[in-house]
Amino acid sequence: MKRYCYNEEHNLFRESFRTFLQREVVPHREVWSETGITPRELYLKAGAQGFLIPQAPESLGGLGIDDFRFQQIGAEELGRCGESGFIPFLHSSIIAPYILKHGSDFLNESYIPRAVSGEVILGVAMTEPDAGSDLAGMRSSAIDRGDHYLLNGNKTYISNGINGDVFVVAARTDAQLPHGISLFVVEAGWEGFERGANLKKLGFKSQDTAELFFDNVKVPKSHLLGEVNQGFKYLMGGLVEERLICGLWNVGVAEYAFELTRDFVCERKVFGKPLAQQQNTRFKLAQLRARIDMMQAFGDTLVEGYNRGERDSVAASEIKLLSSELLGDVVDEGVQLHGGAGYMMEYPIARLYADARITRIFAGTSEIMKLIIAKSVLDG
Numbered sequence: 127m128k129r130y131c132y133n134e135e136h137n138l139f140r141e142s143f144r145t146f147l148q149r150e151v152v153p154h155r156e157v158w159s160e161t162g163i164t165p166r167e168l169y170l171k172a173g174a175q176g177f178l179i180p181q182a183p184e185s186l187g188g189l190g191i192d193d194f195r196f197q198q199i200g201a202e203e204l205g206r207c208g209e210s211g212f213i214p215f216l217h218s219s220i221i222a223p224y225i226l227k228h229g230s231d232f233l234n235e236s237y238i239p240r241a242v243s244g245e246v247i248l249g250v251a252m253t254e255p256d257a258g259s260d261l262a263g264m265r266s267s268a269i270d271r272g273d274h275y276l277l278n279g280n281k282t283y284i285s286n287g288i289n290g291d292v293f294v295v296a297a298r299t300d301a302q303l304p305h306g307i308s309l310f311v312v313e314a315g316w317e318g319f320e321r322g323a324n325l326k327k328l329g330f331k332s333q334d335t336a337e338l339f340f341d342n343v344k345v346p347k348s349h350l351l352g353e354v355n356q357g358f359k360y361l362m363g364g365l366v367e368e369r370l371i372c373g374l375w376n377v378g379v380a381e382y383a384f385e386l387t388r389d390f391v392c393e394r395k396v397f398g399k400p401l402a403q404q405q406n407t408r409f410k411l412a413q414l415r416a417r418i419d420m421m422q423a424f425g426d427t428l429v430e431g432y433n434r435g436e437r438d439s440v441a442a443s444e445i446k447l448l449s450s451e452l453l454g455d456v457v458d459e460g461v462q463l464h465g466g467a468g469y470m471m472e473y474p475i476a477r478l479y480a481d482a483r484i485t486r487i488f489a490g491t492s493e494i495m496k497l498i499i500a501k502s503v504l505d506g
């Protein structure tokens with residue numbers, strides 16, 4: 127589908143990021159799946175070309191580009207390159223904004239320039255073994271000890287958990303207030319900070335996902351993000367970008383899975399003619415094409431709204447919900463149309479099938495998205 131929302135500058139950015147991914151990422155996908163991690167140097171290479179946190183102001187080493195279309199292009203192209211371990215949009219579009227928006231000058235100057243260059247890799251630690259969807263139930267605590275907070279607790283399923291250098295950590299700062307949570311910028315090297323093993327997963331094989339443990343970590347007062355007990359509000363605000371960017375990325379992955387399947391059915395012969403000539407194949411691909419185009423149009427509209435200053439949390443939940451379901455259908459039909467080949471890991475569609483499953487769970491499950499949408503429809 128022709129898209130009218132980009133100018134020449136966007137197209138050049140897309141072209142150069144695509145070239146970067148084809149050169150630095152795609153040839154190594156299989157090896158990284160085996161090792162369970164992507165090399166840290168990839169962030170340095172991406173940073174050197176200006177692909178990390180482009181929205182950061184020039185004074186902090188960024189490009190000062192606050193047009194969200196550049197981040198949209200980044201997420202779409204990452205999706206289309208089929209690599210799930212290297213996900214710089216998590217670093218750039220989800221975590222850096224917490225520091226940029228709520229961090230003091232000190233925190234921004236300490237971390238953003240090195241995150242822009244790729245020297246520092248960012249992570250966000252909200253989820254706990256007993257608190258995922260219900261974030262207000264988190265137990266990690268940060269006790270005020272005068273000149274510092276004493277941080278204790280466990281986090282789990284943390285992306286960039288092994289490679290990450292600096293984490294935005296959510297912890298309870300008021301035991302009485304249900305939402306008495308604050309956010310802290312915590313360095314992995316601090317005493318009392320420990321990482322668990324790289325977790326074995328169904329998909330996302332090259333993405334390092336780990337538990338993090340905090341045992342009496344002394345967090346200087348200067349590392350509190352924004353105001354005390356406002357962390358829950360900041361997290362809910364940040365989830366708008368997180369869900370929007372996940373939705374845009376889902377569309378990119380769906381596009382890639384669609385193209386793989388289209389190419390396969392054109393090559394594969396069944397009963398003496400290409401599989402693409404079977405009516406079932408044509409109908410399935412037609413239906414998926416129409417749904418991908420529609421989702422892309424929805425994404426473009428939300429990005430346009432975002433650029434105009436509208437931060438619509440319900441619409442972000444809608445695209446997260448629908449795009450992850452669409453992606454699930456595209457990879458499922460893709461595997462089916464590949465036949466036995468679709469079940470073989472040497473065919474990328476098999477890996478996409480495993481990778482796609484998480485998109486209905488992380489960044490808020492589909493059920494949580496439905497709760498948010500239903501609340502806006504029914505409770506005003």
Ligand SMILES: Cc1cc2nc3c(=O)[nH]c(=O)nc-3n(C[C@H](O)[C@H](O)[C@H](O)COP(=O)(O)OP(=O)(O)OC[C@H]3O[C@@H](n4cnc5c(N)ncnc54)[C@H](O)[C@@H]3O)c2cc1C
Nearest residue numbers: 250251252253257258259283284285487488489490491493
């Ligand atoms: C690969 C991966 C990467 C991740 N990366 C990060 C990260 O970087 N940082 C981070 O903080 N977290 C991360 N997560 C955690 C992720 O966000 C959580 O797993 C997710 O929010 C769900 O929480 P949970 O696992 O505790 O499931 P639960 O909350 O226990 O949910 C279990 C089931 O119950 C359903 N459910 C829950 N509440 C309701 C309700 N009120 N009504 C109806 N159904 C409900 C859920 O939808 C789900 O189906 C990651 C997870 C994975 C798997």
